[in-house]
Amino acid sequence: MQALCDAAGVRLRAHGKTHKCSTLGRLIIERGAVGLCCQTVGEAEAYVAGGIQDVLVTAPSPPWGAARLAALAKTGARIGAVADDEGQIDRLSDAAVAAGVTLDLVVDLDLGTHRAGAYPKDALRLARAADAAPGLRFAGLQAYLGHLQHMDDLDLRKSADEAAFATLKALVAELTEAGLPPPVVTGGGTGTHIYDLASGVYTELQAGSYAVMDVEYDACGAPGGQAWGFEPAMAIAATVVSANHKSHVTVDAGFKAVSMDGPPARVVAGAAPGSLWRAMGDEHGMIAHLSLIDVLKAGGRDPLGFDKAVAEADADPARAWPADAPRVGDIVWLQPGHCDPTINLYDALHVWDGETLERWAVDGRRVSK
Known part of the structure; x- marks a missing residue:
C-alpha cells in the first residue's frame, strides 16, 4: 500500500x-x-x-x-x-x-x-x-x-x-x-x-x-476486478476440544472469539479443504467436514432438526468417520470474517516472521479513565 x-x-x-x-x-x-x-x-x-x-x-x-x-x-x-x-x-x-x-x-x-x-x-x-x-x-x-x-x-x-x-x-x-x-x-x-x-x-x-x-474483503473483491494485492496476514488459533461426531468437531472458538458482524470465519488450515466453521455458542464453534455439510444443512436452524441430522450421520454405518478430520488437541486456523472487531477481542497479536515469534500488545483497545 x-x-x-x-x-x-x-x-x-x-x-x-x-x-x-x-x-x-x-x-x-x-x-x-x-x-x-x-x-x-x-x-x-x-x-x-x-x-x-x-x-x-x-x-x-x-x-x-x-x-x-x-x-x-x-x-x-x-x-x-x-x-x-x-x-x-x-x-x-x-x-x-x-x-x-x-x-x-x-x-x-x-x-x-x-x-x-x-x-x-x-x-x-x-x-x-x-x-x-x-x-x-x-x-x-x-x-x-x-x-x-x-x-x-x-x-x-x-x-x-x-x-x-x-x-x-x-x-x-x-x-x-x-x-x-x-x-x-x-x-x-x-x-x-x-x-x-x-x-x-x-x-x-x-x-x-x-x-x-479478512473474509469480507476477499468476498467483495478488489476494486478494478483484479486480484487483491494484499495477502491475508491474520488467523485465529482454535483448538479442537471434542470429536465425537462424524459430521463435525468442536473447537474453542465461538462468539467470544470471532466477531459476527460480517461473514463467518473461514477455515484456512488444520482441517480438510472445504471444511466450514460455524459458531455453536459463546465459547465453541464447529468445524464441519466437507463430506457431511449436507447433513448439517438438512438440520437447518431447527435444534431438533440439527440433532436428528447429527444423530443419523453417527448411526449410519455407510458413513465412515472422516479420516482427514482434525482430532482433539489439533489446531484449526480461522481467518476472521471482519478484522477490526475481531482483533478488538484480543489482548495481543502473536507475530511470526518465519524465524521469530513476538507478542505485540493490542494496546489501542477501549480503555476507561
Missing part, C-alpha cells in the same frame, strides 16, 4: 482502528506513512503512549474528549481532530487554548455514509469557523466513504466513488476561491484504494484493513 501511495504522490495515513496495535503502527510509519488515523480518544492516547507522534482522530469526539486530545498535544505529538458542527469546533478550541496548544481541525464531510459528517453545503462555513478559532489550525477536509468499501457490485462501487470525487473536487475549488484551500484532503479505504489514489483529489489515504485483510 505504501508503494501504491508513493507512486500516486498521495500520503498514507494508515487507519489504526483496524489493528489497534502501536507496534504495528510504528512499523507502518517507519515504512513511509505520515502517521496514523484512529477512531477514538482512547486509541489516540494509546498510540501517542506507544510512540506515534502524528495522529488524526477521524470520528467526532464526545464533549469530554476535547481536553484529553489537547493534553495529548501538550506531549509534543501532532494531534488532529475532525468536526461536523460549530459546537465541536468551539469545544476543541476552548480545550486547546486552555492547554496552550494547537490542534489540527479537519472538517468532516458526509458524502453518503450518513454516520457522521456535515453536508457539503456546510463545508465552507465550518472551514471558516475552524480557521477563525483560537487554538485550532484548519487542516483540511475528510471524506470517508465507508458505505462503498465492501460493495459487491464493482461497477457501482467505482461509479459511486467517482461521483463523490466530483463533489469533493467542487468543494476544494469553493474553499480555494474563498481563500481557504484545504491543506489536506483525507479519506478513502482499502475497498476503494485504486480509485482513491487515481482521483486527483485525495492527498492522503486512510486505508487500514490492507495490513491484515
Whole structure:
C-alpha cells in the first residue's frame, strides 16, 4: 500500500482502528506513512503512549474528549481532530487554548455514509469557523466513504466513488476561491484504494484493513476486478476440544472469539479443504467436514432438526468417520470474517516472521479513565 501511495504522490495515513496495535503502527510509519488515523480518544492516547507522534482522530469526539486530545498535544505529538458542527469546533478550541496548544481541525464531510459528517453545503462555513478559532489550525477536509468499501457490485462501487470525487473536487475549488484551500484532503479505504489514489483529489489515504485483510474483503473483491494485492496476514488459533461426531468437531472458538458482524470465519488450515466453521455458542464453534455439510444443512436452524441430522450421520454405518478430520488437541486456523472487531477481542497479536515469534500488545483497545 505504501508503494501504491508513493507512486500516486498521495500520503498514507494508515487507519489504526483496524489493528489497534502501536507496534504495528510504528512499523507502518517507519515504512513511509505520515502517521496514523484512529477512531477514538482512547486509541489516540494509546498510540501517542506507544510512540506515534502524528495522529488524526477521524470520528467526532464526545464533549469530554476535547481536553484529553489537547493534553495529548501538550506531549509534543501532532494531534488532529475532525468536526461536523460549530459546537465541536468551539469545544476543541476552548480545550486547546486552555492547554496552550494547537490542534489540527479537519472538517468532516458526509458524502453518503450518513454516520457522521456535515453536508457539503456546510463545508465552507465550518472551514471558516475552524480557521477563525483560537487554538485550532484548519487542516483540511475528510471524506470517508465507508458505505462503498465492501460493495459487491464493482461497477457501482467505482461509479459511486467517482461521483463523490466530483463533489469533493467542487468543494476544494469553493474553499480555494474563498481563500481557504484545504491543506489536506483525507479519506478513502482499502475497498476503494485504486480509485482513491487515481482521483486527483485525495492527498492522503486512510486505508487500514490492507495490513491484515479478512473474509469480507476477499468476498467483495478488489476494486478494478483484479486480484487483491494484499495477502491475508491474520488467523485465529482454535483448538479442537471434542470429536465425537462424524459430521463435525468442536473447537474453542465461538462468539467470544470471532466477531459476527460480517461473514463467518473461514477455515484456512488444520482441517480438510472445504471444511466450514460455524459458531455453536459463546465459547465453541464447529468445524464441519466437507463430506457431511449436507447433513448439517438438512438440520437447518431447527435444534431438533440439527440433532436428528447429527444423530443419523453417527448411526449410519455407510458413513465412515472422516479420516482427514482434525482430532482433539489439533489446531484449526480461522481467518476472521471482519478484522477490526475481531482483533478488538484480543489482548495481543502473536507475530511470526518465519524465524521469530513476538507478542505485540493490542494496546489501542477501549480503555476507561
